[in-house]
Amino acid sequence: MMSNRNQLQELQPNVGFLLREAAGYSRVLQVNLPATTLADAVQVEWLRGQMKLTSTRQGVWVDSELEAAILADCTRCLGAHTLTLAIQLQELFYYPPSSARGPSDYVVTEDGILDLVGPVAEQIVxxxxxxxxxxxxxxxxxxxxxxxxxxGSCDCEDKATDPRMAVLRELQERLSDE
Ligand SMILES: [Zn+2]
Ligand SMILES: [Zn+2]
Incomplete structure (x- = not known):
């Protein structure tokens, strides 16, 4: 699981360098993850795109456009199928974390980590x-x-027991007998 943790760091940048800049300063970071587990039952085949991080007076504004490929089972045949999902996140991450107004607000941790793993996993779900x-x-x-x-097809279709069809078939058989 070591490698998984390292891969996830792309979604957990240290934004200390941004917090030291004046409001309005921004930086675009690229994301390019191979197959990874983001959270319980949230696995991606790959995740890529970019996130624009902008320093604001309240913290860091995240504007990210990502694409995730996930494996899903076909509802009809249960075969594995790769789906591509567009994921857009526009969120303010409060800093310092104590300035968040409620428990559902996102925060940059005290040591400057902006963790997008949870929000991205949520969007995928x-x-x-x-x-x-x-x-x-x-x-x-x-x-x-x-x-x-x-x-391949089976024989069941021919033997369909639609009562109307059965009547017709019987009639047909009777006519062909004569
Ligand atoms: Zn199918
Ligand atoms: Zn059948």
Whole structure:
């Protein structure tokens, strides 16, 4: 887990250098993370983009545009599918931390760390769709025999027991007998 911790440091910059500057000073940092665990059950295949950090009188204003790739299971066929999510964060991180107005406010720690891991993980959870399709026309499983219909069709469709169809078929059979 050592490497994971090091990777996450890209999302946990020390912003001491910004806090020493006048309000309005800004700096853009690049983010380029390989496969990483951000939080419990929040894993990314990669995370990249940039964050613009601006010194303000209340702390540091973060304006970041990131893209995250996550693995999700297709709702229909349960196959693994990589989704790309756009993540935008515009947040004020208060400094000193004691100046935050409430427990839900973000803060820069006493020693100058601005930790975006939590906020980014939160955005990924918020933006993950409940329904994921590996492709728009995923056919999923046959409800009768369980065959993965993306890999091939089964015989169940022919034997569909739609009562109206059954009547027609019976009629057809009777006519062809004559
Ligand atoms: Zn699917
Ligand atoms: Zn079937």
């Amino acid at each position: 918020l933006r993950s769709p409940l329904r994921v399709l590996c492709r728009p026309d995923c056919r999923g499983f046959c409800s009768q025999c369980g065959q993965n219909l993306n890999l």
